[in-house]
Amino acid sequence: MIDVTINGKKQSCSEGLTIAELLDSLGMNSRAIAVEINQQIQPRDTHRQVEVSDGDILEIVTLVGGG
């Protein structure tokens, strides 16, 4: 298991997990989200290749109402 921070909250997850697999495990609709790891945007077409590493800080964002 590795430790990552997702949206400001520490979590444990399996080693070698790709971004896509992590999103699946979190049950997130992959259509309307964006992922950043350690302040670097992760384009959607890389989600099946890029693996999450120990200590990574992830931001997973979506669209909400705003002015």
Add this chain to the structure above:
Amino acid sequence: MSDSISEKPSQAEEVSGDLDQFCIAGHTFQSRLILGSGKYDSFEVMRESFEVAETQCVTIAVRREKLHDSSGRNILDFVDPSRLVLLPNTAGCYDAETAVRCAKMGREILRGLENPGADWVKLEVLGDSRSLLPDPIELLKATEVLVKEGFQVLCYSSDDPIVARRLKDAGATSVMPAGSPIGSGLGVINRNSLQIILEDLKHGDPDYPVIIDAGVGTASDVAVAMELGFDAVLLNTAVARATDPIRMAEAMSYGVKAGRLAYQSGRIPMSRYASASSPEVGVISKRQQ
């Protein structure tokens, strides 16, 4: 002493045919009302307000996805990206670096939706949480970075004409000065500075889009902004928090149209004293003229 006071009459503008449209980054809009999507009591009221207002562009915000209970409805189920340009904002960012990250995340989400607004950002870099006024130095920094990264940057700005000019010089697609603080409902406070901004940014570049963003409270505020010569008005709270948002959305659309028509028509100069509308000769009165 002159009889006329200092308000300058607007110039009558050539209108070609019936179409009065304006352009942002090559995209043509017929509606000059841009609406925010925040603060509505429900997505249904929001959607109905957009339809009644006939807006073609709405702003949205980027926020952390909920780790639990993310089964809720998404705003994208209530706005049609094929009909509306979605303009992601960087609201809540207080430094250039965070605003740039936020803009990139908004772009990433919108990519794949075939939305013209995917490379657009309503850039907000705030300087103070009470006034929500922009930090001009961080705003300029973020503008420079995002322009280099290929964004169409629509800058939420203060009403400072020099800052506005610097933002345009840095490559901003549009400068959007606040009429008054966000959500304040105070309307268009500093007309003089806003007129200087319009004259300056449109000098030799009349089609450069300059938009009033924030502060309007009601339809007359919108009309005032349009009469000054702004290309469009961006508002959110005035509709979303009105007692009847849908009806206020309709009122705002009339306000925009009335103000735009008045601007194009060339208003009369203001005068301190009266000017009779009826002939002054032939009056059946003994009173000496």
